[in-house]
Amino acid sequence: xxxxxxxxxxxxxxxxxxxxxxxxxxxxxxxxxxxxxxxxxxxxxxxxxxxxxxxxxxxxxxxxxxxxxxxxxxxxxxxxxxxxxxxxxxxxxxxxxxxxxxxxxxxxxxxxxxxxxxxxxxxxxxxxxxxxxxxxxxxxxxxxxxxxxxxxxxxxxxxxxxxxxxxxxxxxxxxxxxxxxxxxxxxxxxxxxxxxxxxxxxxxxxxxxxxxxxxxxxxxxxxxxxxxxxxxxxxxxxxxxxxxxxxxxxxxxxxxxxxxxxxxxxxxxxxxxxxxxxxxxxxxxxxxxxxxxxxxxxxxxxxxxxxxxxxxxxxxxxxxxxxxxxxxxxxxxxxxxxxxxx
Amino acid sequence: xxxxxxxxxxxxxxxxxxxxxxxxxxxxxxxxxxxxxxxxxxxxxxxxxxxxxxxxxxxxxxxxxxxxxxxxxxxxxxxxxxxxxxxxxxxxxxxxxxxxxxxxxxxxxxxxxxxxxxxxxxxxxxxxxxxxxxxxxxxxxxxxxxxxxxxxxxxxxxxxxxxxxxxxxxxxxxxxxxxxxxxxxxxxxxxxxxxxxxxxxxxxxxxxxxxxxxxxxxxxxxxxxxxxxxxxxxxxxxxxxxxxxxxxxxxxxxxxxxxxxxxxxxxxxxxxxxxxxxxxxxxxxxxxxxxxxxxxxxxxxxxxxxxxxxxxxxxxxxxxxxxxxxxxxxxxxxxxxxxxxx
Numbered sequence: 001x002x003x004x005x006x007x008x009x010x011x012x013x014x015x016x017x018x019x020x021x022x023x024x025x026x027x028x029x030x031x032x033x034x035x036x037x038x039x040x041x042x043x044x045x046x047x048x049x050x051x052x053x054x055x056x057x058x059x060x061x062x063x064x065x066x067x068x069x070x071x072x073x074x075x076x077x078x079x080x081x082x083x084x085x086x087x088x089x090x091x092x093x094x095x096x097x098x099x100x101x102x103x104x105x106x107x108x109x110x111x112x113x114x115x116x117x118x119x120x121x122x123x124x125x126x127x128x129x130x131x132x133x134x135x136x137x138x139x140x141x142x143x144x145x146x147x148x149x150x151x152x153x154x155x156x157x158x159x160x161x162x163x164x165x166x167x168x169x170x171x172x173x174x175x176x177x178x179x180x181x182x183x184x185x186x187x188x189x190x191x192x193x194x195x196x197x198x199x200x201x202x203x204x205x206x207x208x209x210x211x212x213x214x215x216x217x218x219x220x221x222x223x224x225x226x227x228x229x230x231x232x233x234x235x236x237x238x239x240x241x242x243x244x245x246x247x248x249x250x251x252x253x254x255x256x257x258x259x260x261x262x263x264x265x266x267x268x269x270x271x272x273x274x275x276x277x278x279x280x281x282x283x284x285x286x287x288x289x290x291x292x293x294x295x296x297x298x299x300x301x302x303x304x305x306x307x308x309x310x311x312x313x314x315x316x317x318x319x320x321x322x323x324x325x326x327x328x329x330x331x332x333x334x335x336x337x338x339x340x341x342x
Numbered sequence: 343x344x345x346x347x348x349x350x351x352x353x354x355x356x357x358x359x360x361x362x363x364x365x366x367x368x369x370x371x372x373x374x375x376x377x378x379x380x381x382x383x384x385x386x387x388x389x390x391x392x393x394x395x396x397x398x399x400x401x402x403x404x405x406x407x408x409x410x411x412x413x414x415x416x417x418x419x420x421x422x423x424x425x426x427x428x429x430x431x432x433x434x435x436x437x438x439x440x441x442x443x444x445x446x447x448x449x450x451x452x453x454x455x456x457x458x459x460x461x462x463x464x465x466x467x468x469x470x471x472x473x474x475x476x477x478x479x480x481x482x483x484x485x486x487x488x489x490x491x492x493x494x495x496x497x498x499x500x501x502x503x504x505x506x507x508x509x510x511x512x513x514x515x516x517x518x519x520x521x522x523x524x525x526x527x528x529x530x531x532x533x534x535x536x537x538x539x540x541x542x543x544x545x546x547x548x549x550x551x552x553x554x555x556x557x558x559x560x561x562x563x564x565x566x567x568x569x570x571x572x573x574x575x576x577x578x579x580x581x582x583x584x585x586x587x588x589x590x591x592x593x594x595x596x597x598x599x600x601x602x603x604x605x606x607x608x609x610x611x612x613x614x615x616x617x618x619x620x621x622x623x624x625x626x627x628x629x630x631x632x633x634x635x636x637x638x639x640x641x642x643x644x645x646x647x648x649x650x651x652x653x654x655x656x657x658x659x660x661x662x663x664x665x666x667x668x669x670x671x672x673x674x675x676x677x678x679x680x681x682x683x684x
Contacts, residue, residue, distance in 0.1 A: 090649060100649065150516045164615065166508050166515075173508075173617025174492045175653055183647045184611040188529075195647055269526040273506065273615050275515025305525045305537055307432060307442065311517055 001080040004072070006065055007330030009131060010036055010088040012103050012158070017064050018326035019072055019081075022334060024142035026323055028068050034060055042105035050107040054115070062119035083125025084116060085332030087134035087325055092176035096128050102195075127332040131155070131325060133170055133179055135317070136163025137335050138328030139280055140170075143318040150276045153317065154181065154267075156238075156283035159194065160202040160209070164274060170335075182206070186266050205263040207284050211236040213255045226251040242288040256291040263292075264299020271300070271308050282317035282324065289316075343422040346414070348407055349672030351473060352378055352430040354445050354500070359406050360668035361414055361423075364676060366484035368665055370410050376402060384447035392449040396457070404461035425467025426458060427674030429476035429667055434518035438470050444537075469674040473497070473667060475512055475521055477659070478505025479677050480670030481622055482512075485660040492618045495659065496523065496609075498580075498625035501536065502544040502551070506616060512677075524548070528608050547605040549626050553578040555597045568593040584630040598633040605634075606641025613642070613650050624659035624666065631658075 004027060009016045014033035018026050037053040065084070072079050090101040096113025098106065113126045120126075129137075136153035139145040145153075149168045155161040160182035164171040171178045182202035183195055190199030191212065203209055214228050214236055223229060227244050228236070228251050244252035267279055285292055297314050304312075319327060346369060351358040356375035360368050379399050384391040407426070414421050432443040438455025440448065455468045462468070471479075478495035481487040487495075491510045497503040502524035506513040513520045524544035525537055532541030533554065545551050556570050556578055565571060569586050570578070570593050586594035609621055627634055639656050646654075661669060 148516075150520075166513050167511065169509065171508050171616060174490075174619035175617050175650075177649055178492075178615065178617035180614045180617075180647055180650075184614050185607065185645060188607070197645070197647070265527065265530070269611065270615065272522045272526045273520065273612065274513060275517050275520035275522075277516035303527060303539070305522055305539070307519055308517075308522075 001078050002076060003080050003082050005082050005125075005330040005333035006068070006084040007326035007328070008061065008065075008084065008086045009134070009325030009329050010086065010104075011131075011325070012036065012089075015061070016326050017061070017068060018323070018330070019068050020327055020330035024138075024327050024331075026326060028072055029323075029326065030064055030068060034064060037105050039103060039105050042107070045107050047107050050105060053105050054110060058112075058115045058119065061116070065120070081123070082337060083127065083333035084120070084123060085134065085329040086112070086116070086126070086128045087131040087329040088112065088128060089130060090177070091128040091130050093127065093129040093133070093170075093172045094176035096126065098128070125333050125336045127336055129170070129172070129332060130161065130177075130179075131328070132161025133163040133172075134328035134332060135161070135282055135319060135324055136165055136179070136328075137170055137331040138319050138324060139282075139317055140165055140168070141331040141334050141338075142327060144280060144315055145278070148277045150274065151278045151280060152181075152267075152270055152274065152276045153280045153282060154263075156206055156281060156285045158206060158208055160206040165276075166274065169339075181266065181270060184266055184269065186262050201262070201266045205259050205266070207238045210238050210241055210255055210259050210285060213258055214241060214251060217251050217254055217258075221251070223251055228252060238285040238288065242285075242291060245288065245291050253291070256288060257295050259285070260292055260295025260297075261299045264296045264301075265303050267296065267300045267314070268303035271304060271312050275308060276312060278313040278315050280315050280317040282319060284321070286316050343420050344418060345422050345424050347424050347467075347672040347675035348410070348426040349668035349670070350403065350407075350426065350428045351476070351667030351671050352428065352446075353473075353667070354378065354431075357403070358668050359403070359410060360665070360672070361410050362669055362672035366480075366669050366673075368668060370414055371665075371668065372406055372410060376406060379447050381445060381447050384449075387449050389449050392447060395447050396452060400454075400457045400461065403458070407462070423465070424679060425469065425675035426462070426465060427476065427671040428454070428458070428468070428470045429473040429671040430454065430470060431472060432519070433470040433472050435469065435471040435475070435512075435514045436518035438468065440470070467675050467678045469678055471512070471514070471674060472503065472519075472521075473670070474503025475505040475514075476670035476674060477503070477624055477661060477666055478507055478521070478670075479512055479673040480661050480666060481624075481659055482507055482510075483673040483676050483680075484669060486620070486622060486657055490619045492616065493620045493622060494523075494609075494612055494616065494618045495622045495624060496605075498548055498623060498627045500548060500550055502548040504612075507618075508616065511681075523608065523612060526608055526611065528604050543604070543608045547601050547608070549580045552580050552583055552597055552601050552627060555600055556583060556593060559593050559596055559600075563593070565593055570594060580627040580630065584627075584633060587630065587633050595633070598630060599637050601627070602634055602637025602639075603641045606638045606643075607645050609638065609642045609656070610645035613646060613654050617650060618654060620655040620657050622657050622659040624661060626663070628658050
């Protein structure tokens with residue numbers, strides 16, 4: 001029998017579903033992805049609409065999981081589905097619930113794992129956590145963290161997520177929600193964060209944060225020569241900044257310097273807490289290579305206690321951008337089996 | 343047989359030695375404490391002097407341990423010594439070494455656990471960590487953390503130490519030195535820290551940090567009416583600030599407000615990393631009760647992501663001020679036995 005796990009990633013726009021084997025190979029991936037229910041479909045936060053959207057969404061997910069298994073079964077009948085791993089915003093690993101997710105139309109605390117379990121009563125392992133935690137587990141099971149017991153995963157995207165591995169396992173904390181480094185404060189009274197706070201790391205060092213830095217610098221220098229000055233706010237992304245930096249654009253280069261400087265500060269504080277062997281960076285901005293790694297490393301080292309200096313590696317995640325979410329979610333199942341010694 | 347463990351705390355001035363039973367009772371304590379070798383005895387950092395001081399110190403410790411065991415043996419011959427736990431600055435749990443301790447006269451990396459082992463070849467468990475980690479283990483084994491799997495211990499003294507418990511065990515990190523929250527940054531470019539950095543939590547919220555805040559405020563307001571204005575810098579301590587606050591002294595009250603505000607900020611970031619069930623505060627300033635707990639709690643809550651609010655308790659440590667160091671160090675042995683299921 002070839003063991004596989006279902007990996008599901010509930011993103012803000014779309015939900016990805018795939019089937020992954022124990023080596024991290026994706027055997028099947030649903031294309032196109034299915035649309036995630038949108039906040040705008042329940043603008044008043046009605047409980048009734050929440051329940052309807054949720055019930056339809058779970059039914060659709062179950063249908064797609066079944067058809068994925070059927071497709072694979074035709075190709076290779078000797079397949080055994082070991083469980084379902086789900087990455088979702090504000091997902092609680094301990095309770096299997098999605099709680100007050102700010103970007104989903106669902107109201108309150110949703111017993112998501114149980115709802116999926118009801119559709120697949122025979123399925124043994126249905127596990128839920130947030131996408132950054134799932135990515136960290138993916139790095140631990142399949143990636144550069146395989147040989148490590150203590151590391152931190154930082155995902156740079158619309159937001160800044162993190163997952164913390166201590167003694168070979170993910171840190172979920174007392175309530176199941178640990179690992180929210182994106183909301184540590186690096187500038188008191190600084191930029192507004194999506195969560196309502198100010199000065200959070202996420203507001204500076206996510207892909208969105210980099211975009212904000214571009215326009216802060218254009219405003220500061222009144223720089224009309226930068227090629228970034230011709231791109232509207234809503235079209236800016238880290239790839240464009242990287243391309244401009246490659247051509248020597250001053251603003252673009254300073255964006256990376258500042259981003260690395262802020263990120264390094266925050267990572268130093270993470271090291272002061274946890275003293276990890278490595279910190280993995282994942283996401284679009286990572287493609288910029290040394291533009292982001294060099295200032296980050298320098299800033300982190302500068303802010304570290306001497307005892308921690310030149311010990312902690314900052315590495316690009318070895319998970320692939322397109323498939324990390326599914327692979328990471330599936331890894332929740334493999335980790336569970338590993339814990340049980342299977 | 344009554345099982346006991348030796349607890350040793352190597353402080354900056356004195357070294358405490360005691361014998362503790364499995365319930366945390368101190369059966370014997372060496373009085374007066376023995377003097378810790380001083381930096382001033384090896385001002386040039388000579389390796390030869392370091393070796394001499396170290397060898398004398400270890401010999402003295404061994405002698406005192408032996409006489410402690412003898413004393414107890416006379417009272418109760420049915421005593422079994424299970425191990426020696428040592429709290430020391432820059433102590434590495436994994437390797438049993440003391441590494442580059444800035445306040446000790448010893449040079450480089452000292453194989454301290456091995457040196458003690460050589461004096462007691464039969465002794466099974468000789469474990470070393472820093473004093474704040476030892477306090478955290480003490481809180482876990484004997485104190486308010488008994489029923490908890492995830493908490494953080496903060497010790498407020500000359501410096502600010504911390505020990506982190508995740509999944510029921512101390513976080514030592516990749517190198518054995520994790521848990522240095524005192525050196526996370528709360529004010530970039532702020533006060534000079536003892537470690538050479540700037541703006542670190544320890545420079546603001548330790549007992550020493552509070553002292554600095556007193557004079558910063560006296561300078562700011564040119565306040566000659568405060569009773570604290572008549573006390574020299576070198577005589578100030580958190581007890582005097584507390585007593586002044588009790589009498590309504592404005593400066594003293596603002597010191598607590600600011601200290602709590604800074605500490606709460608830092609603790610929020612710790613919660614964003616680890617989501618502990620509780621944070622225990624230990625040390626002199628804790629005697630001030632609500633003067634320190636109230637602003638700390640308020641500031642932490644204000645700086646937390648909504649998902650973590652009203653979940654994390656801030657509690658006074660239940661370890662006693664005078665004996666926590668010995669009890670905590672001994673707990674290293676009990677934790678080790680617990681891991682082995684004994």
